[in-house]
Amino acid sequence: MAEKKGYYKPIPGSRELLTRKELPEDIILKIENEVMKATPPAPVFEYQDSALGGVLLKGKMVGVPEEVFENLFKKLEPIEQSVYLQLFRLSYGAGRNFLRIGKKELSEKTNLSLLRLNSALEGLVKKGMVKPIHRSVRGTLWRVYHPQELGEAVNYQVQEGKRIKLEPVKPKKSKPLPPPEKPLESPLNIERFAELSQQKPEIPLKDIARKFFELKKEKPNSDQLDDALSIITGLLEDGFSRRQVLFAVEWFARNFPKEKDLSRLPYYIAKSLEEYKGD
Incomplete structure (x- = not known):
């Protein structure tokens, strides 16, 4: 008979530890007290199979204000944290309040799928923690706000560089694409409603996603398909039509045959639509 699995799963090594009163003769407590009151670096005590004590890390470090952990993180979901x-590391760790990064690279650094990454970024933007400023083929430039800017009482000092005011430069005149209209609701909601009402949309989202892999002669797994749907949904929510996105997907697959996914499509959709003759 198979062992019945319950909801609770003990943390490895934790089950063997007994919760007990703190007694003066407890060696671990003695080590803890000695280390806490010592001037860094405190001694390192070897006891049984552990070495507990003071350690200072030296090298290239990133300072993170404690207010990030104590205040901001209480307002964020785990993936947003x-x-x-x-x-924060890629901006303030480099001595500036912004960074540029592509979603694919950020997805790899956070070990999140593009779908979950988009959800986290959406939450951070809505909560005022970050703001997208600019997008290029190298990625999106994100302005990152530190706790003091977010109205938190802080114990750190802020040293800014000299402020230089720049006047906006008028772009060269060119025939711009008409601004896309924002949809009234999420394309995914429209898709789900269509399925319930048995009214098939003109071009289903999955057909657009599968087209990319079809042109690459590959069969996507569920994660790859979800990531592609996430990118496509974002473009539709930006106001592009399904026909425009389908055209852009086909254009992207032809012009960038080495690309394994659609993560860079948002950076090229405007260029692809310069050749678009529909709508």
């Missing part, structure tokens, strides 16, 4: 911490 992961993404914010990476964005």
Whole structure:
């Protein structure tokens, strides 16, 4: 008979530890107290199979204000915490309040799928933690806000560089694409409603996603398909039509045969639609 699996799963090594009163003769407590009151670096005590004590890390470090952990993280979902911490490291860790990164690279750094990464970024933007400023073929430039800017009481000092005001430069005149209209609701909701009402949409989202892999002569797994749907949904929510996105997907597959996914499509959709003759 198979062992019945319950909801609770003990943490490895934790089950063997007994919760007990703190007694003066407890060696671990003695080590803890000695280390806490010592001037860093405190001694390292070897006891049984552990070495507990003071350790100072030296080298290239990233300072993160304690307010990030104590205040901001209480307002964030776990995946939002992961993404914010990476964005903070890549911006303030380099001595600036912004960074540029592509979603594919950020997805790899956070170990999140593009679908979950988009969800985390959406949450961070809505909560005012980060703001997308610019997009190019190298990725999106994100402005990252530190706790003081977000209205938190802080114990750190802020040193800014000299402020230089720049006047906006008028772009060269060119025939711009008409601005896309924002849809009234999420394309995914429209798709689900169509399925329930048995009214097949003109071009189903999955057909657009599968087209990319079909042109590459590959069979996508569920994660690859979800990531592609996430990119496509984002473009539709930006106001592009399904026919425009399908054209862009086909254009992208032809012009960038080495690309394994659609993560860079948003950076090229405007260029692809310069050749679009529909709508």
